[in-house]
Amino acid sequence: MTVTIYDVAREAGVSMATVSRVVNNNPNVKPQTRKKVYEAIERLGYRPNAVARGLASKKTTTVGVVIPDISNAIFAEVARGIEDIANMYHYNIILCNADKRKEKEIRVINTLLEKQVDGLLFMGGAVTEEHLQAFKTANVPVVLCATSDENGQIPAVDINHEEAAFDAVKTLIANGHRKIAMISGTLQDPSNGYARFHGYKRALEAEGIAYDEDLVRIGNYRYESGVEAAKYFLELSERPTAIFAATDEMAIGAIHSIQDAGLKVPDHVSVISVDNSRMASMVRPQLTTVAQPMYDIGAVSMRLLTKLMKKEAVDQAKVILPHEVITRNSVGGLA
Amino acid sequence: MTVTIYDVAREAGVSMATVSRVVNNNPNVKPQTRKKVYEAIERLGYRPNAVARGLASKKTTTVGVVIPDISNAIFAEVARGIEDIANMYHYNIILCNADKRKEKEIRVINTLLEKQVDGLLFMGGAVTEEHLQAFKTANVPVVLCATSDENGQIPAVDINHEEAAFDAVKTLIANGHRKIAMISGTLQDPSNGYARFHGYKRALEAEGIAYDEDLVRIGNYRYESGVEAAKYFLELSERPTAIFAATDEMAIGAIHSIQDAGLKVPDHVSVISVDNSRMASMVRPQLTTVAQPMYDIGAVSMRLLTKLMKKEAVDQAKVILPHEVITRNSVGGLA
DNA sequence: CTGTTAGCGCCTTCAA
DNA sequence: TTGAAGGCGCTAACAG
Numbered sequence: 001m002t003v004t005i006y007d008v009a010r011e012a013g014v015s016m017a018t019v020s021r022v023v024n025n026n027p028n029v030k031p032q033t034r035k036k037v038y039e040a041i042e043r044l045g046y047r048p049n050a051v052a053r054g055l056a057s058k059k060t061t062t063v064g065v066v067i068p069d070i071s072n073a074i075f076a077e078v079a080r081g082i083e084d085i086a087n088m089y090h091y092n093i094i095l096c097n098a099d100k101r102k103e104k105e106i107r108v109i110n111t112l113l114e115k116q117v118d119g120l121l122f123m124g125g126a127v128t129e130e131h132l133q134a135f136k137t138a139n140v141p142v143v144l145c146a147t148s149d150e151n152g153q154i155p156a157v158d159i160n161h162e163e164a165a166f167d168a169v170k171t172l173i174a175n176g177h178r179k180i181a182m183i184s185g186t187l188q189d190p191s192n193g194y195a196r197f198h199g200y201k202r203a204l205e206a207e208g209i210a211y212d213e214d215l216v217r218i219g220n221y222r223y224e225s226g227v228e229a230a231k232y233f234l235e236l237s238e239r240p241t242a243i244f245a246a247t248d249e250m251a252i253g254a255i256h257s258i259q260d261a262g263l264k265v266p267d268h269v270s271v272i273s274v275d276n277s278r279m280a281s282m283v284r285p286q287l288t289t290v291a292q293p294m295y296d297i298g299a300v301s302m303r304l305l306t307k308l309m310k311k312e313a314v315d316q317a318k319v320i321l322p323h324e325v326i327t328r329n330s331v332g333g334l335a
Numbered sequence: 336m337t338v339t340i341y342d343v344a345r346e347a348g349v350s351m352a353t354v355s356r357v358v359n360n361n362p363n364v365k366p367q368t369r370k371k372v373y374e375a376i377e378r379l380g381y382r383p384n385a386v387a388r389g390l391a392s393k394k395t396t397t398v399g400v401v402i403p404d405i406s407n408a409i410f411a412e413v414a415r416g417i418e419d420i421a422n423m424y425h426y427n428i429i430l431c432n433a434d435k436r437k438e439k440e441i442r443v444i445n446t447l448l449e450k451q452v453d454g455l456l457f458m459g460g461a462v463t464e465e466h467l468q469a470f471k472t473a474n475v476p477v478v479l480c481a482t483s484d485e486n487g488q489i490p491a492v493d494i495n496h497e498e499a500a501f502d503a504v505k506t507l508i509a510n511g512h513r514k515i516a517m518i519s520g521t522l523q524d525p526s527n528g529y530a531r532f533h534g535y536k537r538a539l540e541a542e543g544i545a546y547d548e549d550l551v552r553i554g555n556y557r558y559e560s561g562v563e564a565a566k567y568f569l570e571l572s573e574r575p576t577a578i579f580a581a582t583d584e585m586a587i588g589a590i591h592s593i594q595d596a597g598l599k600v601p602d603h604v605s606v607i608s609v610d611n612s613r614m615a616s617m618v619r620p621q622l623t624t625v626a627q628p629m630y631d632i633g634a635v636s637m638r639l640l641t642k643l644m645k646k647e648a649v650d651q652a653k654v655i656l657p658h659e660v661i662t663r664n665s666v667g668g669l670a
Numbered sequence: 671c672t673g674t675t676a677g678c679g680c681c682t683t684c685a686a
Numbered sequence: 687t688t689g690a691a692g693g694c695g696c697t698a699a700c701a702g
Contacts, residue, residue, distance in 0.1 A: 002474070004679055015689045020681060028687060045472065050450045051389045052679030060386060062429065062450070071630075073416035080406035083432050092446065094397065095430040097418050111427065115385045115397070117602055137380060139337070223617050249617075256619055263697045279614065282558050282584075284591055295406075350673045355697060363671055387695030390678045637698055 003044045003235040012040035023048055038136065053224075054116060063119040063305060065253045066110030068100045073277050074247075074294055075123065078146055081298025084122060089306045091118070091168045100125035100189070111136045119305045121145050126190045127154070141308035145301040146294070147191055148318070153254045155308065157301040157316040164200025164290045165244070171288070171325055172242045172272055173207050176334035180204070181215040182241035183229040183250045192221065196246045215240055219250050226253020234261050241269060241334060248275040252283050255330065267333030276326050285329035293321050338379045347375035358383055359596045363462065366425050385450070389451060397427045398454040398640060399447030403435045408612050409582075409629055413481055416633025417456060424641045435460035435524070444469045454481050454640045461525045462489070476643035480636040481629070482526055483653070490643065490652040492636040496526045499609045499625045499658040500534025500579070504622070506660055507577045507607055511669030515548040516540070516575035517565040527556065531581045531609065546592050550575055554585050561588025569596050569604075576604060576669060583610040587618050590665065603669030610663050620664035 005023070009016040014033060021029050022037045029037075040046075054060040065082060067075050080094065080203075086093050094115065096108040105124050109131075112120060120135070120142040127149035135142045135154060144156035172180050182200045185193035197216070204211055217232055221223030226245055230253065233240050245251035251273035255265050265271055265285055276291035300319060307314050340358070344351040349368060356364050357372045359567065364372075375381075389395040400417060402410050421428050427454065431443040442460050444466075447455060455470070455477040462484035470489060471479045479491035507515050517535045520528035532551070539546055554560030561580055565588065568575055569637055580586035586608035590600050600606055600620055608615075611626035635654060641647050 003680090006679080016680080017682085017689060019687085021688090024681085030687060047445070047472075048449055049390075049679050050446075051386055051395060051541070052694090053384045053681075055384075055390050055696090056681040058681095058694075059683075070418065071408075071411045071416070073406075074417075075410070076406045076411040078410070079430075080404070080432065081404065083430065089431070092429050092431065092450065094427050095414075095418065096427065097415065097422070110382070111385075115427065116384055134471065136683095137382075252617055257691080259619060278558070279617070282587055282591075282614070283618075284594060337695090341695080351696080352673060353671085356672085359697085365671060368671080384695050387678090388697070390680090391695075391697040393678075393697095572683095641689085 002049075003046045004049070005046070007044055008037065008046045011044055012036045023320040043222040058116075060116050060118055061090060062094055062115070062117050063121060063302075063309075064096070064109075064115070064117040065093045065121045065123070066105060066108050066112070067095050067123045068125070069097055070095065073279070074275060074292075075146075077277070078123060078298035081295040081300075082100050082145070083298075085299045085302035085306070091306070098124055102126075102128065102130065106130055106134055109138075113138050113140075119143075119309045121301055121305060123147060126188070141305060143301050143305045143308065146297050148204040152318055155304060155314070157189045157297055157304060157319045157321065158191070159292050159297070159321050159323045161195035162202070162276075164292065165196035165246070166203045167199075167323070167325055168272045168274055168290045169200050169203035169244050169257045170206075171331060172244060172270060173203065173209075175242075175270065175331055177242040177270060178207075178209055179215070179238070179240045180209075180242045180244060181217075181233045183217050183219045183226055183243060183245040183254060185221050185246045186218060192246055201245055219246070221247045221249060223249045223253040226250030227257045228253075230254035230257035231261070234258065234263070239269070242331070243269060243271050245271065248273050248277045248287060248289055251287055251289065251330070252279060253285070255283060255285070265330050270331040272331050274323070280326070281297050281328065288328045288331040289326055291324045291326050293323075296321055337384075338381045340381070340383070342379055343372065343375045343381045346379055347371045350664050354476050359362045368413070393451075395451050395453055396425060396430055397450070397452050398456060398637075398644075399431070399444075399450070399452040400428050400456045400458070401431050401433050401440060401443050401447070403460070404432055405430065408438040408614070409610060410481075411459060412629040413610070413633035416630040416635075417480070417637045419634075420634045420637035420641070433459055436459075436507070437463065437465065441465055441469055444473075448473050448475070449601060452568065454478075454600070454644045456636055456640060458482060461523070466514035476640060478640045480644065481632050485570050487653055490639060490649070492632055492639060492654045493526070494627050494656050494657065494658045496530035496609075497534040497537070500531035500581070501538045502658070502660055503607045503609055503625045504535050504538035504579050505541075506666060507579060507605060508538065508544075510577075510605065510666055512605060513542075513544050514550070514573070514575045515544070515577045515579060516552075516568045517648055518552050518554045518561055518578060518580040518589060520556050520581045521553060527581055535579055554581070556582045556584060558584045561585030562592045563588075565589035565592035566596070567594065569598070574604070577666070578604060578606050580606065580608040583612045583615050586624065586665070587614060587620055590618060590620070590622070600665050605666040607666050615661070616663065623663045623666040624661055626659045628658075631656055
């Protein structure tokens with residue numbers, strides 16, 4: 001049924017070792033022999049079996065990617081960066097959604113390892129002791145992507161979420177705002193949640209602005225929760241003049257909430273966030289936000305992983321990509 | 336270094352066949368023996384090698400997915416549906432972006448087949464003779480996802496793009512519009528492009544409205560091209576009263592373009608599209624659009640593939656999922 | 671219920 | 687430059 005390297009060898013009148021050599025571009029083959037083999041391959045429609053190759057060579061040229069949710073635009077962008085670079089280096093990726101749920105993360109890490117991936121890219125929630133344990137039993141390199149572990153033991157590429165939030169809030173302050181509300185993600189989430197919230201607090205502190213917990217609402221990163229949170233803020237006896245949202249989506253929700261209340265952005269309330277997803281310029285007013293280079297995070301982490309897999313020396317095992325505030329039209333000065 | 340089934344067998348004092356049985360949940364093992372084996376596995380930290388298993392059993396429990404672009408929200412949604420169902424049936428997916436470029440599609444189909452995937456999910460541009468050829472050499476089932484082939488030879492799950500467009504335009508007509516413009520995708524694209532354009536034309540014809548090629552612009556599915564196209568329409572001596580966009584993103588671009596020109600949606604110009612991506616409710620006015628069940632398309636096609644892989648009987652090899660016009664606020668009656 | 675024995679398709683020394 | 691032979695780790699009859 002299936003044609004094997006052995007069939008090709010017989011057809012070409014050589015040994016299977018020789019066929020293996022030409023298939024793997026080993027230079028030690030006489031051009032004429034190589035030609036004969038290629039012809040036999042063509043004639044038989046031979047297709048190398050990567051599984052057999054993987055078993056024999058102990059390399060599968062596939063890497064495992066655990067991602068929170070591929071239908072989330074932010075992660076999808078990272079995934080695209082990963083895949084592009086993987087493709088460039090002739091790797092394929094096995095993609096697993098894990099929704100930042102620890103048990104599921106651990107489970108997929110293990111199946112990925114069973115599948116003998118040559119490396120692992122982990123993008124998830126908090127990196128716990130259990131994760132570290134799982135990574136240790138992997139005999140392949142692991143790199144964290146858009147997240148980091150506490151002790152920085154594992155190679156990682158990320159942005160500085162806290163600084164990004166800090167810069168966003170500073171931008172608001174620089175525009176004269178002092179009554180600044182925040183729509184945060186869950187504080188359980190180390191990067192999008194806790195770090196950004198902490199950046200917010202630190203920026204206030206740095207300016208001697210008292211932290212007011214009435215000015216903080218916890219959302220779920222989605223549009224609707226931005227709408228809700230902003231509605232809450234607008235009903236406060238003394239409403240904030242600016243809102244910092246942990247994600248673009250919540251910021252857009254906030255903008256619409258403000259507009260629905262008959263107010264204007266940024267005239268009455270300014271809005272800023274962090275992400276700079278493509279949606280940021282797909283609202284009116286266009287959203288001022290701190291750009292995270294998601295595609296690059298994916299690309300760079302995959303590139304780092306390829307180096308690790310080839311046992312090449314890497315200068316730094318932890319790389320922080322720069323963020324940047326993108327000024328558009330949702331932040332205004334205080335009258 | 337690596338612990339194999341053989342090590343476990345020795346440790347547990349049984350044969351490797353027995354270990355294989357307990358690992359594969361074969362019932363023909365005495366509970367007591369099973370326990371011994373589990374303990375040995377635990378003690379040694381044994382992890383089954385899926386590659387070796389794949390070679391021996393000729394099954395890899397992984398399916399290949401070729402997708403145009405994972406960073407596109409629409410496809411990402413489909414991918415999520417695929418992965419969820421795959422996961423449910425204990426399959427993993429190898430994901431390859433192919434950007435609807437034929438050569439790349441053919442190339443990844445072949446690497447996927449080399450990797451001995453148990454099945455293939457194809458989501459791409461036109462299905463050409465070459466594709467059919469590649470599918471034929473695959474010894475595994477293939478299902479088309481969100482696309483179809485001309486002759487309907489290959490199992491597929493899709494929506495009826497032409498009908499969806501037809502219904503969108505009919506909705507406009509029902510609201511009294513007769514001067515209806517369209518922002519189309521490239522006519523080279525069979526589903527999002529050609530089919531939707533054709534649905535538009537057919538709806539006009541059905542009402543005896545003359546087709547005017549000045550009222551059609553070709554976009555690239557993205558926001559910016561929607562902005563551009565709408566701008567063009569507004570500058571026409573006799574501007575259309577309604578715009579049908581082939582995708583939500585272009586529709587949102589059109590809405591903003593109209594608003595930027597000082598006009599109101601839907602008071603001055605109505606806008607409708609097809610997709611119903613999450614963004615549709617993230618604009619003001621919220622977008623009236625024809626819903627395509629993207630997640631379901633992914634889920635159903637993966638489910639169909641599992642049946643095919645298990646050689647189960649399938650009632651219909653081609654399933655068309657229903658679309659539905661979702662009425663929100665971007666379409667109004669003609670004054 | 672358990673063990674023995676062949677492969678699965680390919681890579682990789684080691685010789686020639 | 688080429689061939690022979692021994693695995694890679696596991697599954698799947700076939701016996702017992």
